[in-house]
Amino acid sequence: MAELRIEDIIKPENIVFKKTKLFTDKPLSYCPGCGHGVVHRLVLEVIEEMGIEAETIGIAPVGCSVLAYEFMNIDMVQAPHGRAPALATGIKRIHTEKFVFTYQGDGDLAAIGTAETIHACNRGENIAIIFINNGIYGMTGGQMAPTTLPGMQSSTSPYGRDVETMGHPMKITELVSNLPGTRFVARHAVHTPALVRKTKKAIRKAFENQKENKGLSFVEVVSNCNSGWKMSPVESNKWLAENMLPFYELGTLKDE
Amino acid sequence: MGELRLMKGNEAIAEGFIRAGVDAYYGYPITPQSEVMEYLMLEQPEKKTGMVVLQAESELAAINMVYGAACTGKKAVTSSSSPGISLMQEGFSYIAGSEVPAVVLNVARGGPGLGDIQPAQSDYFQSVKGGGHGDYRQIVLAPSSVQEMYDFVSIAFDLAYKYRIMVLILSDGAIGQMMEKVVLGDQIPRMTNQEIKDKYDSWAITGRTPGREHNVITSLDLDQENLERHNHHLQAKYREIVEKEVVFEEYAIEDAEYLMIAYGTSARICHKAVQLGREKGIKVGLFRPITLWPFPDKRIKELSNQVKGILSVEMSAGQMIEDIMLAVESKIKVEHFGRYGGVVHSPEEVVIALETKIIGG
Amino acid sequence: MAKVRGAIVVDVERCKGCEICIGSCPTDVLRMSVDVNGKGYHYAYMENPEACTGCVNCATVCPDTVITVYRIKVPS
Structure with missing residues (x-):
């Protein structure tokens, strides 16, 4: 048999993976290697696969993903810092038939927006919260976050996070899993293909749960911030696996 | 002649919210305006008109719930008193920047700080000069009777939608607490989702209708030339309001x-x-x-x-x-x-x- | 038994050269280009295309979704 040429493989009928059409044409503004891009894609793939783009309202936070609405071709609003769960509540309560999700980073969700996060979870708002934990404030230039690990350096903990004076990293996902209003709480990661697939399943569940009026679904994604961590993307993923994951253990914390 | 009732100012405006076809009230208790939410919770408007009433965890959350609801073209309202209104200023600025219609009631009390719970008019600067950050304005209506507390709700929403702006009803503890007779108007039906889509699909985030680009509501524009243009647009809108909407x-x-x-x-x-x-x-x-x-x-x-x-x-x-x-x-x-x-x-x-x-x- | 052959197409101008795809490939297909794209990034390409099985791993971890994956079954 004649040798198969690449051109024989690269044909439209042979496509097994392509970019979801729910991305806009704008290139992502994230740094090379940033996990945000993967999670954006997973959210959009889930929306596309469920066929709910006309029924979905997204809420962008303040932080690196403040511009998520530039890349996601769905109706979106940009929330004040930390208030995304309040906006989501305000929307979902009068649009019970819609799919509403927030997309928030660790500073937004676990520091300035702690009250909004906890109370939306406690009320059991029928929404999905997608939470990106990269242990640092990326957008403002690598300052300490509520999730920064003990000893971890940042621009506001240049000698490492001293838990005696700077407090401990907050496991807000464990915290909200204890609230009766949350129905599905999980922590995943996106630095390997297998973990990306698991994360997508969790995000899918978070959206499916809304259809069943189950209550609040909360999916944390432990991600990298190679710029803030001052590493190459590949090194940052290795560092994540070796340092973040022992503290932020992956898995489903709650599924009711 | 409408229905005649003896009511507190706070109750009259709450009834006004229901009858104006408001979709959602999100609030947080504070004296001297707590009767607004108490009245609404007792009346259960969700059974009459489908209006949602929710007690938020803070004024900050309440105004952001209003912001979210308003972004979808729905009539959303909150109420508070001076210290709570101070907390809401962040939301006011975002509502102004992103141009969504909303109505807020301030039943003002003495300040500064926690002050007291008696009536005051010391929130004038905050109300008319912009208590939040940035160059923005909000329409401020000042009722002086219980009847006006009721009447101004519809006026406020008409203005809010006409200009996609926040309208503040600046009352005080005396008008909120006093009882007077009020003539109540007929129930205005809430707009249906389809009516909202038909009317506000150019800006409201109701879900991306097939065939149109996605709607985005944001107050962010990192290009300073664009942001200046947006501010020019806001100022032109404010000049039009100054020209057309003065009432005395x-x-x-x-x-x-x-x-x-x-x-x-x-x-x-x-x-x-x-x-x-x-x-x-x-x-x-x-x-x-x-x-x-x-x-x-x-x-x-x-x-x-x-x-x-x-x-x-x-x-x-x-x-x-x-x-x-x-x-x-x-x-x-x-x-x-x-x-x-x-x-x-x-x-x-x-x-x-x-x-x-x-x-x- | 049918053998599986794959191939990828990289959107060169949108690749940011993060190299995460390289390590995700189970058959060691990918390398970074010596050339740079319009933004100055080295981009991923198939150095060993005959080894590609179209497993989608590279596209799965790509933060910028610049990889399209193709796969066919080839009778052995």
Whole structure:
């Protein structure tokens, strides 16, 4: 048999993976290697696969993903810092038939927006919260976050996070899993293909749960911030696996 | 003739929210306006009109719930009192920047800080000058009766949608707590989702309708030239509002040689003070701004050609007086009188102030 | 038994050269280009295309979704 040429493989009928059409044409503004891009894609793939783009309202936070609405071709609003769960509540309560999700980073969700996060979870708002934990404030230039690990350096903990004076990293996902209003709480990661697939399943569940009026679904994604961590993307993923994951253990914390 | 009821100001406005076809009320308790949410919870409007009522975890959350709902084209409202309104300023600025329609009620109390729970008008600056960050305005309506608490709800929403702007109803603890008879209008039906789509699909985030680009509501624009253009657009809108939407009321103005300018509770007191003054032979009239922003400065300027002096009567240390002085351009004497920190002046005190500060001064 | 052959197409101008795809490839297909794209990034390409099985791993971890994956079954 004649040798198969690449051109024989690269044909439209042979496509097994392509970019979801729910991305806009704008290139992502994230740094090379940033996990945000993967999670954006997973959210959009889930929306596309469920066929709910006309029924979905997204809420962008303040932080690196403040511009998520530039890349996601769905109706979106940009929330004040930390208030995304309040906006989501305000929307979902009068649009019970819609799919509403927030997309928030660790500073937004676990520091300035702690009250909004906890109370939306406690009320059991029928929404999905997608939470990106990269242990640092990326957008403002690598300052300490509520999730920064003990000893971890940042621009506001240049000698490492001293838990005696700077407090401990907050496991807000464990915290909200204890609230009766949350129905599905999980922590995943996106630095390997297998973990990306698991994360997508969790995000899918978070959206499916809304259809069943189950209550609040909360999916944390432990991600990298190679710029803030001052590493190459590949090194940052290795560092994540070796340092973040022992503290932020992956898995489903709650599924009711 | 509509339905006649005896109601507190806070109850009347709550009923006004229901009958105006409001979709959602999100609030947080604070004296002296807690009756607003209490009334709504008791009335259960979700069973009558489908209106949602939710007690938020803070004023910050409440205004952001309103922001979210308003972004979808729904009629959303919150209410609070001075310290809570301070907390909401972040939301006000975002609502202004992203141009969504919303209505907020402030049943003001004495300050600064936690202050007290008695009526005050010391939130004037915060209301009309913009208490949050950035160059923005909000329309401010000042009711001076329980009837106006009710009536201003529909007016506020009409303006909010006409200009995609926040309208603040600036009341105070006296009007919120007092009972008067109110004529209630008919129930206005809530807009259906389809009606909202038909009317507001150019901006509202209702889910990306097939065939259109996604709608995005944001107050962020990292390109400074674009942001300046957006600010130009906002300022043009504000100029149009100044041109078209000024509302005021006059009493005993025709032959007036002296003028009291007051709004809200203070205007009620001045109404009596004008009568007392006239009994003493003083030709005094009352000018009541109903829109505090846009401020009726043109009419005040006209009146400054007629009268010899103006007494600005406010339950504050003197805030509205600054706008009056700008309007009269130093042509005649303008003085402030008012009790504050929750103290309400009497009509007699106002007349004495007119005599000593304006006529004799 | 049918053998599986794959291939990828990289959107060169949108690749940011993060190299995460390289390590995700189970058959060691990918390398970074010596050339740079319009933004100055080295981009991923198939150095060993005959080893590609179209497993989608590279596209799965790509933060910028610049990889399109193709796969066919080839009778052995």
